[in-house]
Amino acid sequence: MSRAREHGGEHWPKRTFRNRDAGSWAAARKRAAHLAFGTPVLPLLVVALVVLVDLAGGAGVIWLPLLAAGPALAATTSRPCGVLCVGSLAAALSVVLGTRDGVPGGQLTAVLSALVAVTLASALASVLRWRRERVLAAVRSVAEAAQHALLAPIPSSVGPFQVAVRYSAAAAEARIGGDLYALVPTPYGVRMIIGDVRGKGLPAVGTAALVLGVFREAAYDEPDLLDVVARIERSLARNLGYDDFVTAVVAGYPEPGRLEVVNCGHAPPLHVRASGSVASVDPVNPAPPLGLRALTGETPSLQVLPLADGDQLLLYTDGVTEARDHGRRFYALAEGLARHVSDEPATTLAALDAELQAHVGGRLHDDAALLLLRKPVPVEHASATAASGGSAAVPAPPGRHAADVVCCGGPE
Structure with a gap:
């Protein structure tokens, strides 16, 4: 129980009364909103429009059949009870207007029969639609559970890193796709993978689950x-077809300042230095x-990237860099990252994702994943740097020599 809830009733009775009053108003607004949501407003407006036209024109035999548009439209937006209510209202109004306009009994009976038939058919359509929507909701909940099992949520801090992840499936209803990522702390340091499975649909999801497992x-x-990459390769060789493969980047941080990267046909990561380059x-x-080594005979190599305090590493899939705007221009990820980079990975990825969605006009045509790591600057180091007015040198890891490190990030 919170402290405010614990002590509020004893010391501030007036505030408690106001909260109750506000709560009753909120409950009333909620009930009104629920009622408004369930009310077939547009079908009722159609019925009202037909009635007004009939009253203005006086030719009931021409306009009364249009009352059937009310229950027919209600089938697309309302529950079956709403459809029956609109149909009953339309039938009652047709009798009143037909009697007023002097419509012959035979014609009025035909109009009523048509209204009843349309109302019953619309109610049946509404029942089927609601059943399909319930099934779709169940499927979506299963897809969300599968996504959480396959792409487990990553905390904002893993080992020495600040972490943020953004994932968008091209099929928004499916919630999951062929892109994969994982980041795990191990006895050998933090290790991570990001990849893209060839193809789409359930086969791609199954392959992604295999790789992540x-x-x-x-x-x-x-x-x-x-050896981690080799085990993934052997597993895929046993389970994939000849034309299936997975592009991936596997990385590890075994010791301070040393990031190992193995790139298997994937888009190269982006290294953001503390200076912002x-x-x-x-x-x-x-x-x-991965999955094609037997065809080429080539083996991946290990690259070593020096990762200093304040540096960041962005891993991504080609759904980001191959996203096109209406002019068929690709999204420039490196330039966007330079514009939006900050000390908070979640803030950086939120800005990148917003810019990417605006670039494509709100809908991606391929799965897209972004995984951003940042090595925070220690508080003591930041304080010493600020006091000296410059940048402190980062010592090389013990036991390492300059010749052991292959700089892959380009000049600063």
Whole structure:
């Protein structure tokens, strides 16, 4: 129980009374909103319009059949009871207007029969629509559960990193797709993967689940990052078809200042230095996607990227860089990252995602995933840097030499 709730009733009775009054008004507004949502407003307006036209024109035999538009329209927006109410109202009004306009009994009976038939058919259509919507809601809940199981939520802090993730499936109703990502702390440091499965639909989701399952197990078992990639490769070779593959970047942070990257045919990560410059981590020795090693005979290589305090690394899928605007121009991710980079990865990705959605006009045509890591600056280091008015040098990790590190991030 919160402190305000614990002590509010004892010391502030007037505030309690006002809260109750506000609560009753809020409940009344909620009930009114619920009633308004369930009321077939547009069908009733159609019925009212037909009545006004009939009263103005006086030719009931011409306008009365249009009352059937009310229950027919209600079937698309209302529950069956709403359809029956609109149909009953339309039938009652047709009798009143037909009697007023002197419509012959035979013609009035025909109009009433048509209204009853349309109302019953519309009510049946409404029943079927609501059943389909309930099934769709159940499927969406299953898809959300599958997404949480497949793409487990990543906390905002993992090991020494600040982390943020953004994922958008091209099929918004499906909630999941062929893009995959994972970030796990292991005895060998934080390890991560981001990838893109060839194809779409359930087969792609199944392959993504296979890759993530093998990665999460191998990341804990294998001391060498290349062995993690090899285990994923062997598993895919046993389970994929000849024309299936997965592009991926697998990375690890085994010791301070040292980031290992293995790129298997995937889009190169972007390295953001503390100064704000953005560089692409292009692979020195390009390797084929996972699942195609047997066809090419090439093996992936390990690159080492120096990652200092304040640096950031952005992993992404090609759904981001291949997003086009109405002029068929690709989204410039590196420039967008340079514009929106900040000390909070979640803020950076929120701005990037908003700009990406605006670039494509609000709908992506491919799955898109963004995973941003930031190595925070220690408080002592930041205070010392601010006091000295300059940047403090970061010492090299013990036991490492300059020749052991391959700089992949480009010049600063």
